[in-house]
Amino acid sequence: MTTARLIPVVALLLTSACTATGSTGSVQVFIEAEDTIPEGLDPGDGEENVVDGWTVRYSKFLVTVGDFKASRSSASSEVLADPGQTVVDLLQLPPGGFVLTEFDDVAAERWDRVGYSLPNADDSAEAADGTDAADRDFMVQAGLSLHVEGEISKPDGQSCLLGDPAACSKAPVVRFSWSLAAGTSFADCAGPDGIAGFAVPSGGTAQIKPTIHGDHWFFTNITQGAEITERRAQWIADADADLDGETTLDELRAAPAAKLFPAELGYNLSGALIPVVTAYDYLEAQVRTLGDFQGEGECPTRELL
Amino acid sequence: MSFPHRPLKPLALALAIMMMLPAGACGTTGAEPFTYPIAVAGAGASFPIGDWQVTLDRADLALGPLYLCATAAASPELCEVALGEFAEVAVIDLLAAEPQPIGEVLALAGDVRSAMLDYGISWFTTQARATAGSELGHSAHLSGTAVRGADILDFDAVIDVLPPLRGSPALVGVRARVDDPDQGSRLLLRINPGAWLLGLDFDALAALGPDVEIRPGDPAHATIAFAMTTQPPVFSWTHE
Numbered sequence: 001m002t003t004a005r006l007i008p009v010v011a012l013l014l015t016s017a018c019t020a021t022g023s024t025g026s027v028q029v030f031i032e033a034e035d036t037i038p039e040g041l042d043p044g045d046g047e048e049n050v051v052d053g054w055t056v057r058y059s060k061f062l063v064t065v066g067d068f069k070a071s072r073s074s075a076s077s078e079v080l081a082d083p084g085q086t087v088v089d090l091l092q093l094p095p096g097g098f099v100l101t102e103f104d105d106v107a108a109e110r111w112d113r114v115g116y117s118l119p120n121a122d123d124s125a126e127a128a129d130g131t132d133a134a135d136r137d138f139m140v141q142a143g144l145s146l147h148v149e150g151e152i153s154k155p156d157g158q159s160c161l162l163g164d165p166a167a168c169s170k171a172p173v174v175r176f177s178w179s180l181a182a183g184t185s186f187a188d189c190a191g192p193d194g195i196a197g198f199a200v201p202s203g204g205t206a207q208i209k210p211t212i213h214g215d216h217w218f219f220t221n222i223t224q225g226a227e228i229t230e231r232r233a234q235w236i237a238d239a240d241a242d243l244d245g246e247t248t249l250d251e252l253r254a255a256p257a258a259k260l261f262p263a264e265l266g267y268n269l270s271g272a273l274i275p276v277v278t279a280y281d282y283l284e285a286q287v288r289t290l291g292d293f294q295g296e297g298e299c300p301t302r303e304l305l
Numbered sequence: 306m307s308f309p310h311r312p313l314k315p316l317a318l319a320l321a322i323m324m325m326l327p328a329g330a331c332g333t334t335g336a337e338p339f340t341y342p343i344a345v346a347g348a349g350a351s352f353p354i355g356d357w358q359v360t361l362d363r364a365d366l367a368l369g370p371l372y373l374c375a376t377a378a379a380s381p382e383l384c385e386v387a388l389g390e391f392a393e394v395a396v397i398d399l400l401a402a403e404p405q406p407i408g409e410v411l412a413l414a415g416d417v418r419s420a421m422l423d424y425g426i427s428w429f430t431t432q433a434r435a436t437a438g439s440e441l442g443h444s445a446h447l448s449g450t451a452v453r454g455a456d457i458l459d460f461d462a463v464i465d466v467l468p469p470l471r472g473s474p475a476l477v478g479v480r481a482r483v484d485d486p487d488q489g490s491r492l493l494l495r496i497n498p499g500a501w502l503l504g505l506d507f508d509a510l511a512a513l514g515p516d517v518e519i520r521p522g523d524p525a526h527a528t529i530a531f532a533m534t535t536q537p538p539v540f541s542w543t544h545e
Contacts, residue, residue: 188377221469224378224478258504258531259524268469269535271378271419271478276535277504289378300378301418 023202027080027103027111029068030209031128032295033090037061037214041231043154050218053154054233060149060177061090062135063212063290064125067117067185068101070197070208072109080106085117085125087139090212092130100128100210108202115187116210118145118291119305142179146287149177152233159237162259174237175246182284183305184273186210186291190298198294209294217286220261222271224300235260239279252280273302340409341490343371343391345538347399348497354451357458357507361449364399364498367425367439368538370474373410377418378478388415389486394425394438399498410492420481420540421474424533428468435467445533447498451507458511462519466530481540489545494538501532 036048040057043050050056066085072078082101120143127136139147152174159171189210190196200206216223218231239255240247257276261267269276272285293299345368351360373389395407424444428435437443448461468475483490505528510517519525 222378222478256504256528257535258528261531262527263467263469263530266469268475269531270476270537272535273480275500277532298378300376302378 023108024105025108025200026205027106028207029100030097031088031100032209032211034213037090050231050233052232052234054152056152058150062147064121064145069115070111071113073112086128087125087136088128089131094129098128106200108200110199112197114189114197117185120145120181120183143181144179145183147179151175159240163238169243171237180287182287184288185303186299187301189293191294192296211292211295213290213292216289217283220266221268223289253278255279257282339488343410343492344404344406345397345494346404347401350400352499357451357453359451363448365446366397366399367394367441369394371422373417374419388413396439396441417483420479421477423475424466428471430472460517464529465521466533476537479537483542491543493541496538500536501529504528
């Protein structure tokens with residue numbers, strides 16, 4: 001393309017970005033689970049693998065989702081909002097996906113300010129299609145934003161007390177069942193291409209996918225944009241102080257984070273939404289980053305709820 | 306210390322890019338750079354940690370360079386153009402609770418949502434390894450006394466907080482939020498060095514003897530460096 005042909009195209013883009021067209025479309029908001037939730041994580045050297053040899057599998061993964069919002073910088077008074085909240089079993093999503101909310105007669109423009117929440121469940125929460133009422137009640141009664149159960153396994157796995165290589169015991173399987181009230185809002189969501197929000201096609205439907213990730217508590221950093229990190233699971237085994245094969249939240253609260261997440265293993269936990277002093281703080285800090293967008297896109301503005 | 310070694314675009318380059326944009330592109334941004342003061346305040350020198358009463362007699366910190374970013378969770382990629390920079394390394398006495406002016410932030414108009422910074426040791430893309438940028442030669446020097454009944458422990462900690470990767474600051478995504486600061490703005494960073502010692506096992510240190518040196522490679526060093534990373538300065542802005 002020559003410069004002479006490029007200039008009118010650029011001018012058209014600038015014009016269309018600053019004016020409304022008057023046409024409308026629809027928006028469907030789906031809740032999507034990252035593949036790491038139904039499929040778990042495998043050991044290996046690949047980008048999505050756990051580098052210290054552990055296999056991860058989840059048996060329960062409940063989240064509370066809600067408060068979807070979208071607006072446009074060019075017309076901030078126009079807002080798409082659904083303040084409701086829903087408990088979602090991410091291992092039991094309907095085959096066609098779970099639709100959190102829908103909007104019709106939406107301006108066919110780019111809605112560049114998008115956010116949603118993973119709040120602490122309250123009485124208003126509904127159960128998503130495919131989610132047991134008992135799971136919804138459990139989340140509401142405890143006021144939880146997340147409940148996750150699963151295990152890490154490794155044939156030659158060891159639990160080394162607070163990371164001390166001189167204090168290791170065999171631990172081929174370590175279970176966990178963690179409930180957290182770590183309500184967090186996520187805003188300024190952008191797709192994997194980095195473009196903020198979503199575009200509504202004239203006469204068509206934009207399908208929006210807030211995406212819940214299932215691997216952040218294995219990260220060696222606090223995700224800041226692109227997930228440039230390693231995944232490690234040894235910390236869960238090393239926090240099992242009583243060696244009973246299950247790492248509890250109380251054990252995480254008693255484990256100094258500096259011992260389980262050393263810089264020598266590549267950990268850098270700057271940028272956490274909360275101070276990280278214990279392993280529980282690490283878990284909570286990572287839980288507060290699980291809300292992503294359109295798969296691998298990010299919602300970099302996170303606030304405590 | 307110069308700014309352009311970062312993967313960020315230096316302000317001067319950012320200004321040049323802005324001036325090349327079409328003037329009518331959905332309004333213009335104020336591209337004139339400006340400055341406003343930055344100061345640091347420490348905290349009290351004496352505090353309890355478990356059964357021990359700890360008193361610091363020295364708490365020197367090397368701070369900087371520091372960058373202000375437009376996105377709330379900012380990797381160097383997301384903070385490609387800084388909205389503000391304090392490009393120097395200042396050595397600060399954290400025992401002083403009063404704000405200590407350390408220089409000026411060179412800024413561009415725009416909302417700030419996070420910060421990135423080094424504790425005096427930077428690893429620019431042009432360097433083979435991380436290098437200290439101040440006369441302190443390290444990130445921090447903390448010394449003092451811990452007392453538990455008749456037990457007295459003197460400690461002297463020299464701390465290096467290294468950037469994890471070449472081209473990346475040591476701390477990224479630090480919470481820092483202000484809408485559209487201007488020449489009348491004032492940035493204050495509050496730092497409590499006592500919080501960085503909370504994870505220390507003073508019982509274990511006392512077992513080593515009455516005088517303990519904490520140096521890179523020691524477990525206690527890792528504990529303090531970890532805390533400096535996860536409990537960063539608290540940013541606040543005022544306006545005169």
